[in-house]
Amino acid sequence: MDTDIQIYVTDREGKRHALLAPIDMQMNLMEVCKAYELPVEGTCGGMALCASCQCYITSSHILPERSEDENAMLAEAFHLRDTSRLGCQILMTKELEGLEVTLAPEA
DSSP states (O other): OOOEEEEEEEOTTSOEEEEEEESSSOOBHHHHHHHTTOSOOOTTSSSSSSOTTEEEEOSOOOOOOOOHHHHHHHHTOSSOOTTEEEGGGOBOOGGGTTOEEEEOOOO
8 A cells, every 4th residue: 555645836936846745644735845845834833823834726636625724814814816725734645646736925
């Protein structure tokens, strides 16, 4: 059984990165980006309290619904789009193989 999936992250300069994301470690997208030293702050430590890990989902993957906390934080975020999500709220699972995201601009 594979324990990694391939995801694609476009950074704020437009460079696309292919990342291997473990699905057996309960990691979220923010943590994976930080592990690859991409510019994702995650100031609140993944508690959906700061929106510094906001990204745009650019693939057609179906993600779990946003929680009330995520919706509340995104309502206050800059550069909001319909496809905005908080990376800290996207758990890496096998269903996200091939996920494509773009990091939102800094606030």
